[in-house]
Amino acid sequence: MPSKKPTTTPAKSATPAALPDGIEIFRAGRHVDDSGTTHSFTEADLADMASSYNPALREAPLTVGHPKDNLPAYGWVKSVQTTEGVLSINPHQVEPQFAEMVNAGRFKKRSASFYPPGAPNNPTPGKWYLRHVAFLGAQPPAVAGLKDIQFSEDDAGGAVSFSEIASAPSTQPKALSMTEAEIQALQAQLDAEKKARADADAKAKAAEDKAAAATAEAASFAEKAKADRTAGFVSFAETQVKAGRLLPKDKDMAVATMEALADAQPVEFSEGSTTTKVTPAAWLQNLIATSKPQVSFGEFGGASTATAEGTAAGKTDAEIDAAAKAYSRDKGVNYAEALSVVTASFSTTA
Numbered sequence: 001m002p003s004k005k006p007t008t009t010p011a012k013s014a015t016p017a018a019l020p021d022g023i024e025i026f027r028a029g030r031h032v033d034d035s036g037t038t039h040s041f042t043e044a045d046l047a048d049m050a051s052s053y054n055p056a057l058r059e060a061p062l063t064v065g066h067p068k069d070n071l072p073a074y075g076w077v078k079s080v081q082t083t084e085g086v087l088s089i090n091p092h093q094v095e096p097q098f099a100e101m102v103n104a105g106r107f108k109k110r111s112a113s114f115y116p117p118g119a120p121n122n123p124t125p126g127k128w129y130l131r132h133v134a135f136l137g138a139q140p141p142a143v144a145g146l147k148d149i150q151f152s153e154d155d156a157g158g159a160v161s162f163s164e165i166a167s168a169p170s171t172q173p174k175a176l177s178m179t180e181a182e183i184q185a186l187q188a189q190l191d192a193e194k195k196a197r198a199d200a201d202a203k204a205k206a207a208e209d210k211a212a213a214a215t216a217e218a219a220s221f222a223e224k225a226k227a228d229r230t231a232g233f234v235s236f237a238e239t240q241v242k243a244g245r246l247l248p249k250d251k252d253m254a255v256a257t258m259e260a261l262a263d264a265q266p267v268e269f270s271e272g273s274t275t276t277k278v279t280p281a282a283w284l285q286n287l288i289a290t291s292k293p294q295v296s297f298g299e300f301g302g303a304s305t306a307t308a309e310g311t312a313a314g315k316t317d318a319e320i321d322a323a324a325k326a327y328s329r330d331k332g333v334n335y336a337e338a339l340s341v342v343t344a345s346f347s348t349t350a
Contacts (some may be wrong), residue, residue: 016096017103019075025112025133028085046082049114049128053080058123060130062091062098064107064183072187074098080130087112089133097186106179107135137179233258236285236336243340244293258284272318285336289343290320315346 028043053060061073075094080087101107113131115122122129233255240246246254261280268277278286315323320343328338 017099018096019091019094019099019102021090022081022088023091023110023133024086024088025110026087043082043085045128046085046087049087049130050080050082052124052127053077053130054123055079058129060089061132062094063132063134064180065134065136074135077130077133089130098183101179101182102135106182107137109136110134111136229262230255230259232334232336233262233281236289236340239337239340240288243344245288245291254284254288274318276321282335286321286324286339289336289339290317320346 026041026046026049028041028046030038030040032038055076055078060077062075062077063073075091075098077089078092079090081090082088111134113134115129115131117126117128236258237246237251237254240254241248241251258281261284264280266277266279267283268275270276320339323342323346324335324339327333327342328335331338333341
């Protein structure tokens with residue numbers, strides 16, 4: 001026996017669900033509104049409704065039930081036309097989930113609501129104007145006889161029936177149908193997703209602001225550290241000028257040179273059995289602070305030349321360096337300041 005070929009299921013189209021043009025919403029004739037008032041509409045009245053509709057003036061929404069104020073719109077009426085006494089609409093911007101439910105037969109009836117000619121909010125006073133088109137679940141229509149929308153064979157849900165009523169909704173409490181409950185659940189889900197996106201955006205913005213603040217704080221700290229370092233170099237240079245080791249004319253150049261050397265990598269050198277690691281700027285400060293004074297601002301009486309010049313009483317560089325490091329460690333001051341102090345103390349004790 002020949003084997004049967006496996007049955008394949010056609011892939012579903014990825015095109016979002018939509019509603020077709022030409023959805024019938026109203027017919028010419030006598031109709032009773034929710035308040036019990038009877039109205040008569042001729043084909044000329046319907047033609048007037050179609051010609052006066054202007055979405056730029058006021059666009060009529062597609063709703064679930066008859067909203068009293070700002071219930072969600074699931075689509076909009078792009079245009080209105082009339083043919084042989086039947087008023088129909090062309091929808092656009094329809095929510096795909098809503099279109100799927102309509103196409104599946106979840107809303108088989110529809111109801112048109114109009115502004116009467118004398119209504120205060122009528123955008124075209126003196127004429128009937130479409131307010132909204134409501135899609136209904138189990139609620140019976142007020143006007144019978146509207147044709148079903150015919151879909152092509154590949155549209156899910158088959159034919160969908162519509163019917164219509166006129167004017168404002170009933171003031172009597174309406175039992176919540178299963179369809180409306182599902183729509184409310186869908187709206188709640190959309191609101192939750194919107195809030196989640198807003199929260200995520202706010203969190204990302206807060207993180208960006210925090211990072212920017214940290215960067216600004218780091219830059220401010222670096223600027224302050226640089227200013228403090230420069231102030232230290234200036235103070236050192238002024239001290240050496242007073243000690244006669246640096247000429248006043250060389251003070252600014254000495255500060256600029258130390259600034260240029262401040263970010264250089266430390267260097268190592270050996271002195272005897274000791275290896276010392278020092279930055280170029282600190283080395284320059286040490287060189288200046290331990291140099292022989294070039295001028296003396298004191299009065300020369302009977303003192304010896306060595307005492308007047310403030311020499312380090314014959315101390316070696318290693319002894320001066322060791323004493324300066326010990327003073328810096330004990331007193332908590334920088335090396336340059338410690339070097340100045342110990343050098344002065346050696347000079348005065350000579």
